[in-house]
Amino acid sequence: MAMTIAEKILAAHSGHDTLVPGQLIECATDWVLCHEITTPAALRMLEERGMDRVFNPDQIVAIPDHSVPAMNIKAAQMYQKLKSWVIKNNIQHFYDVGRGGIAHVVLENTGLAKPGQTLVSGDSHTCNAGALGMFATGVGSTDLAGAIYAGKVWFKVPETMLIRVTGRFNEGVSAKDLALEVIRQIDADGANYMVMEWVGDTIDALDMEARFTLTNMAIEAGGKTGIIAVDDTTRAYMAKRGVTPDQYTEYTSDADAKYKVTLDIDVSTLQPTVAFPHIPSNGRVAGADSVKVSHAYVGSCTNGRISDLREVARILKGNTVAEGVQMLIVPATQQVWKQAAQEGLMEIFVDAGATVSYPSCGACLGMHTGVLGPGDVCISSTNRNFVGRMGDPTAEIYLASPATVAASAITGYISDPRAHNVQGQVA
Numbered sequence: 001m002a003m004t005i006a007e008k009i010l011a012a013h014s015g016h017d018t019l020v021p022g023q024l025i026e027c028a029t030d031w032v033l034c035h036e037i038t039t040p041a042a043l044r045m046l047e048e049r050g051m052d053r054v055f056n057p058d059q060i061v062a063i064p065d066h067s068v069p070a071m072n073i074k075a076a077q078m079y080q081k082l083k084s085w086v087i088k089n090n091i092q093h094f095y096d097v098g099r100g101g102i103a104h105v106v107l108e109n110t111g112l113a114k115p116g117q118t119l120v121s122g123d124s125h126t127c128n129a130g131a132l133g134m135f136a137t138g139v140g141s142t143d144l145a146g147a148i149y150a151g152k153v154w155f156k157v158p159e160t161m162l163i164r165v166t167g168r169f170n171e172g173v174s175a176k177d178l179a180l181e182v183i184r185q186i187d188a189d190g191a192n193y194m195v196m197e198w199v200g201d202t203i204d205a206l207d208m209e210a211r212f213t214l215t216n217m218a219i220e221a222g223g224k225t226g227i228i229a230v231d232d233t234t235r236a237y238m239a240k241r242g243v244t245p246d247q248y249t250e251y252t253s254d255a256d257a258k259y260k261v262t263l264d265i266d267v268s269t270l271q272p273t274v275a276f277p278h279i280p281s282n283g284r285v286a287g288a289d290s291v292k293v294s295h296a297y298v299g300s301c302t303n304g305r306i307s308d309l310r311e312v313a314r315i316l317k318g319n320t321v322a323e324g325v326q327m328l329i330v331p332a333t334q335q336v337w338k339q340a341a342q343e344g345l346m347e348i349f350v351d352a353g354a355t356v357s358y359p360s361c362g363a364c365l366g367m368h369t370g371v372l373g374p375g376d377v378c379i380s381s382t383n384r385n386f387v388g389r390m391g392d393p394t395a396e397i398y399l400a401s402p403a404t405v406a407a408s409a410i411t412g413y414i415s416d417p418r419a420h421n422v423q424g425q426v427a
């Protein structure tokens with residue numbers, strides 16, 4: 001029977017030759033990713049039932065990232081809970097504060113998560129790893145507890161949405177604009193409980209960092225996950241991390257696989273896109289409205305990678321952040337931070353008047369480091385612009401690409417990055 005990539009991965013992990021959407025399966029998890037926010041609740045559930053064990057300490061990756069370094073005593077306790085569990089259970093892959101960063105971005109770089117595998121985590125952006133050609137999804141704390149204990153989770157096999165993307169991006173337009181455009185077209189619930197499978201010559205031409213931006217935002221359309229088939233780009237990415245093709249399985253969707261919906265997009269006419277408050281599907285063309293900003297933020301598991309920072313530096317170079325705008329740049333991981341420093345990007349940021357902070361989720365979800373106050377207006381490279389997401393409920397968040405955030409930081413208004421040439425001067 002014809003199947004999609006996701007269906008094939010789920011079949012292989014649940015002992016089925018074939019399966020169909022809607023079917024309930026017990027799925028083996030190759031990886032369980034744990035951070036300090038949702039894992040403590042899962043651990044308490046297990047402890048209360050005398051089930052305090054882990055299915056395999058070598059298949060759990062623990063990375064504190066949301067409230068670290070701790071900004072208050074409660075956060076310090078969450079971190080302590082995760083760390084003491086890691087030590088007690090001899091968890092093999094622990095990326096402590098100072099050695100990791102935002103969990104999804106750390107994980108994608110480790111070479112641990114591989115094509116054809118399954119990954120769950122108590123975090124909704126676990127779908128990020130789908131760019132590796134794996135089935136990766138967020139689960140609640142109860143399912144997380146089950147996964148930690150038994151290495152298994154229940155799934156209803158999702159339907160798949162096929163997104164066929166063709167054409168070349170215009171200068172200043174990137175994967176983030178594409179993600180926002182797709183979500184605008186299908187709406188914030190347009191892919192509810194579906195796998196969003198990205199194909200087409202545009203996707204083939206994207207590097208892995210841009211692909212992660214696409215799969216990362218599946219959840220913003222209600223998707224169960226995003227997925228991209230393995231190709232030479234994926235293989236080269238894995239090889240760079242010491243992982244050879246004999247160590248993973250490549251799945252492709254059958255030509256006659258069934259899709260719930262097919263969406264065709266030509267990016268050659270795509271404009272830099274901004275999602276207006278308070279929902280990621282509220283996309284409009286960047287710079288078309290005169291929106292004054294007080295804050296500009298670059299970071300997160302969606303757009304805090306080295307390629308994002310390079311793009312920001314390209315635009316900021318020789319420019320200064322507008323009077324009255326606070327710009328915050330957060331490299332997603334320690335590795336990204338170091339790379340950015342080595343390439344001289346940090347100097348460009350500081351010279352432009354931007355603040356650079358340590359890797360964490362803090363600003364993205366309004367926990368710490370750059371919390372927005374009443375009436376603040378932030379242009380942000382993150383994935384969610386819900387009411388109160390980055391701080392005060394009266395603050396407004398506009399989602400955009402790193403290039404659009406950088407251009408807007410310079411002008412003080414939400415701006416089209418194409419108004420800036422490669423030297424970063426306003427055209």
Ligand SMILES: CC(C)[C@H](C(=O)O)[C@@H](O)C(=O)O
Binds near residue numbers: 038066361
């Ligand atoms: C804290 C965590 C559970 C949450 C999520 O699952 O998405 C966070 O990462 C977010 O982006 O809102």
Ligand code: SF4
Binds near residue numbers: 301302361365
């Ligand atoms: S960076 Fe933001 S979206 Fe990503 S995991 Fe952290 S809080 Fe969630």
